Ligand SMILES: Nc1ncnc2c1ncn2[C@@H]1O[C@H](COP(=O)(O)OP(=O)(O)OP(=O)(O)O)[C@@H](O)[C@H]1O
């Protein structure tokens with residue numbers, strides 16, 4: 001299967017009928033995910049991430065566009081696609097009446113996992129630290145335990161492409177890190193291709209090779225986490241000094257500085273690689289007998305990029321009634 | 335092929351596990367028809383007189399296969415429609431995204447639900463035979479086996495109808511209304527409580543013939559108490575036809591069902 005991309009979508013579009021009119025949830029999205037890549041889909045609530053993933057995983061029909069998973073068409077070759085993928089849904093998807101083990105067993109059987117079924121189930125239960133609870137009915141689980149069980153289930157059959165829709169939502173930091181390291185390990189060892197949505201920016205930064213930021217059903221920016229951050233203007237260095245004017249003039253001659261402006265307590269500059277710029281600035285100031293009180297460097301985070309691109313209040317604006325309802329049902333079930 | 339059988343078995347197994355865990359369902363599905371037998375059977379029996387028409391069959395004997403049919407109708411329909419709950423709780427997505435054919439999902443659901451319905455029905459048969467409501471002299475091994483075939487056919491039909499309803503509507507309120515407007519007529523038109531022969535008004539007689547349960551109950555009567563409107567092969571042929579048609583419709587609708 002050389003040279004086939006794990007995921008290939010072209011001009012993918014989804015319209016929902018709402019109250020007689022139509023609502024465009026996904027508005028012509030195109031991207032490719034290479035084999036072995038971890039691709040992040042970031043966007044505010046209601047951006048269209050889950051809708052996109054549902055179409056990629058064959059459970060929602062698309063309005064137009066084309067989607068291929070490992071070279072197979074998601075509409076014409078559904079069965080083949082289903083063989084190759086695994087998914088951890090955003091919303092609850094367990095049978096609460098069954099025990100944890102029965103849920104996993106159901107999954108293993110549906111996916112034709114026969115050899116070492118027992119030991120695989122033990123392994124994934126251990127991974128999410130639910131061995132002790134394996135034979136308890138899921139309805140007695142806490143929200144985080146249910147989420148861990150769903151994650152464990154996603155790893156039972158060995159998919160080639162894994163879809164994770166906000167996988168670590170509701171998990172404590174330790175568990176989240178454990179899941180991250182397992183995801184990266186699978187990705188490295190099994191060359192698993194992964195597409196991930198998340199609202200945790202550190203998660204996207206830590207895991208993803210590439211990221212697409214989507215809003216209102218459109219991709220507004222795509223790139224590596226580093227690329228996105230540096231396209232956002234590089235690092236910001238704040239210098240505290242009383243001799244603003246003099247330092248300003250001096251710094252104009254230092255190469256690598258993109259932008260200089262005076263602030264109340266000193267000077268603010270931006271440039272790539274701020275930690276390398278700082279000693280250069282210090283040396284120049286020293287040589288010219290200018291006094292610097294302090295210097296701080298701040299790298300833009302993915303969160304800065306995200307907020308910068310999608311706006312601060314979009315979240316509330318587009319938290320549709322469905323999202324509210326979902327939050328409500330989720331709260332009830334978990 | 336073996337993959338499909340595995341899928342059917344897996345879904346069957348889940349139905350079994352869920353049933354075993356739910357004590358109230360076990361008691362409810364077996365208890366309800368016996369309560370009916372005791373109250374409706376005895377009550378209506380007095381109104382109808384002791385014998386049905388010119389035969390020597392008592393009303394209680396007559397009504398027993400009807401109540402077995404009722405059990406199957408309610409239990410199967412409910413099981414089919416329970417897919418709505420699976421959707422509500424998100425489990426349906428887990429099934430839909432799996433690499434198994436939609437036909438095997440439907441057949442698995444049917445297999446599980448009808449196993450439960452038929453087991454309950456057999457339990458009732460044992461009880462009515464034990465208390466002499468259906469005299470042992472009427473029963474034969476062949477007759478019982480034939481009745482079991484009718485039980486399965488009826489159950490498969492009504493699970494399919496339940497699945498069709500679940501695929502077409504997606505909220506629980508409209509399901510309640512539908513059940514009342516749909517299930518009760520199916521039950522009353524089935525001849526479960528009173529014989530539907532040439533004696534009833536023509537419209538009622540005709541309407542009964544589009545009720546799958548009519549043939550199932552008539553078939554069970556033919557095989558268990560040797561009293562029926564039609565010969566057994568007519569009931570059998572009609573039941574098989576209904577089963578195939580409804581499974582086909584359920585599968586077709588399931589192919590289009592979406593997991594969102
Ligand atoms: N079945 C539906 N009918 C109508 N509109 C829908 C339906 N499903 C989703 N939508 C709408 O499509 C938009 C995208 O929803 P989607 O669930 O894909 O968002 P998301 O990016 O996953 O958001 P979140 O971060 O909250 O999970 C939302 O505005 C939502 O209201």
Ligand SMILES: [Mg+2]
Pocket residue numbers: 049050051090165
């Ligand atoms: Mg979502």
